[in-house]
Amino acid sequence: MLPLPRGLYAITPDRADTDSLLNAVRSALAGGIGVLQYRNKQADAMLRRQQAEALLALCRPAGVPLVVNDDLALALAIDADGLHLGSEDGDLAAARAALGPARLLGASCYDRIELAASAIAAGASYVAFGAAYPSTTKPHAPHAPLALYRQAAASLSRPVVAIGGITVSNCAPLLAAGVHGVAVCNGLFDAPDIAARAMAFQDVTAGDASI
Numbered sequence: 665m666l667p668l669p670r671g672l673y674a675i676t677p678d679r680a681d682t683d684s685l686l687n688a689v690r691s692a693l694a695g696g697i698g699v700l701q702y703r704n705k706q707a708d709a710m711l712r713r714q715q716a717e718a719l720l721a722l723c724r725p726a727g728v729p730l731v732v733n734d735d736l737a738l739a740l741a742i743d744a745d746g747l748h749l750g751s752e753d754g755d756l757a758a759a760r761a762a763l764g765p766a767r768l769l770g771a772s773c774y775d776r777i778e779l780a781a782s783a784i785a786a787g788a789s790y791v792a793f794g795a796a797y798p799s800t801t802k803p804h805a806p807h808a809p810l811a812l813y814r815q816a817a818a819s820l821s822r823p824v825v826a827i828g829g830i831t832v833s834n835c836a837p838l839l840a841a842g843v844h845g846v847a848v849c850n851g852l853f854d855a856p857d858i859a860a861r862a863m864a865f866q867d868v869t870a871g872d873a874s875i
């Protein structure tokens with residue numbers, strides 16, 4: 665199974681302008697990211713296919729795995745490196761069967777550690793908990809307290825990812841709690857200098873021995 669790279673797990677913002685999206689991701693790749701997730705909750709299927717293919721063409725030569733959010737068929741159609749599913753996005757075991765044993769399969773567990781064991785048993789290669797902090801991208805996400813990350817990192821057999829409202833200045837406690845990576849959207853892509861912001865995240869995550 666493809667191991668989840670350490671460091672910054674970047675999540676794309678919803679952008680209808682594909683050139684703008686690609687330029688932002690080029691900058692993030694230049695600064696250094698461990699994983700890219702293509703997430704677009706507003707685009708239609710055609711635009712999502714176009715954007716996902718274009719992002720894969722950037723990520724693959726850079727050696728950065730591309731994870732598709734929500735859409736198993738799209739992940740398979742473009743030969744993405746992985747898929748991320750939330751509780752409403754389809755069956756994890758069926759997704760693992762379709763993806764094969766190697767690709768990344770992420771599962772959202774929100775603020776509920778009891779979801780993680782069944783997700784891992786179904787084939788998840790990592791589990792994500794959130795929101796760690798208030799998120800402008802997902803304002804209604806439940807809050808996942810620091811103690812949950814500590815418990816998850818100490819007890820689960822797969823990498824734990826934190827998500828939600830994460831910035832360079834607030835991610836250290838999550839890393840110290842033992843998370844494998846931090847998933848970030850606006851904290852990265854809202855930066856005036858995305859490459860510099862990615863480098864700053866990598867410096868913080870690289871500086872933490874626990875990941």
Ligand SMILES: Cc1ncc(COP(=O)(O)OP(=O)(O)O)c(N)n1
Pocket residue numbers: 673701703705733734748749750751752753770771772792793794825827847
């Ligand atoms: C790494 C990571 N963690 C959590 C999520 C959230 O997934 P989900 O609950 O399905 O919500 P949407 O992102 O689909 O709105 C994620 N996408 N990535």
Ligand SMILES: Cc1nc(C(=O)O)sc1CCOP(=O)(O)O
Pocket residue numbers: 675772774793794795796798799800801802805806827828829830847848849850851
């Ligand atoms: C997509 C997503 N899922 C969350 C969860 O808690 O499951 S929080 C979130 C938003 C992440 O974006 P930002 O880094 O801008 O807060």
Ligand SMILES: [Mg+2]
Pocket residue numbers: 733734748749750753
């Ligand atoms: Mg989803």
